[in-house]
Amino acid sequence: MEHSHAGASHSESLLFLTDDQLRKGIEAMFFAYRGFTADPDRILEGMDYGRAHHRALHFIHRSPGTTVNNLLGILGVTKQSLNRVLRALIEDGLVESRVGRADKRERHLHLTTKGAELERSLSDAQRARMRAAYRAAGPGAVQGFRQVLEAMMDENARRHYQSLKESTV
Numbered sequence: 001m002e003h004s005h006a007g008a009s010h011s012e013s014l015l016f017l018t019d020d021q022l023r024k025g026i027e028a029m030f031f032a033y034r035g036f037t038a039d040p041d042r043i044l045e046g047m048d049y050g051r052a053h054h055r056a057l058h059f060i061h062r063s064p065g066t067t068v069n070n071l072l073g074i075l076g077v078t079k080q081s082l083n084r085v086l087r088a089l090i091e092d093g094l095v096e097s098r099v100g101r102a103d104k105r106e107r108h109l110h111l112t113t114k115g116a117e118l119e120r121s122l123s124d125a126q127r128a129r130m131r132a133a134y135r136a137a138g139p140g141a142v143q144g145f146r147q148v149l150e151a152m153m154d155e156n157a158r159r160h161y162q163s164l165k166e167s168t169v
Contacts, residue, residue: 039125043118052077052085057111057119060095062164065108067100074160094118 017025040054052075059074060066066074072082086109089095094115100106111119134142153161 036126036129039129040122043121043125049088052081053089054122056082056085056089057094057115058123060109061111061116061119061123063167064110065098068097068107068109071109073156074164076157089115 037051041051044050044054055075056071059071063070068082068086072079075082086095086097090097093112096110096112097107098110100108137145150158150161
């Protein structure tokens with residue numbers, strides 16, 4: 001049942017979303033994610049890489065020299081899972097792991113030229129899709145979309161996201 005109050009602002013009316021409206025939002029998120037990942041999935045298809053490899057490349061590109069531990073926190077995966085992904089990327093010459101200068105136990109991750117080229121092709125495809133969607137929706141919707149996404153993040157994810165927003169690359 002739709003709730004509506006005479007004189008209620010648009011934002012107040014959003015507080016009374018029905019289960020059907022929420023279900024439609026959930027379904028839209030599923031289909032949008034499928035579209036958002038389709039282009040990179042096609043690029044990675046014949047390379048024995050998947051979305052975990054894509055995410056690792058993205059965040060290593062975003063923060064060159066990031067440590068394995070930092071990447072673990074950003075991706076929210078197990079050490080075993082990340083090690084499998086990094087091993088493949090390093091063996092295939094896409095990522096290099098450098099010993100830390102201050103702490104020899106740390107491993108700092110950098111994309112190689114080959115890794116940067118793959119990351120660029122993956123992100124170019126997603127940027128094109130996002131750019132088209134943002135243009136179609138308009139600036140108000142873009143800001144609202146970001147607010148919704150940020151509100152859905154758990155505290156740990158939000159902290160990593162905020163640190164990335166504050167860094168300049």
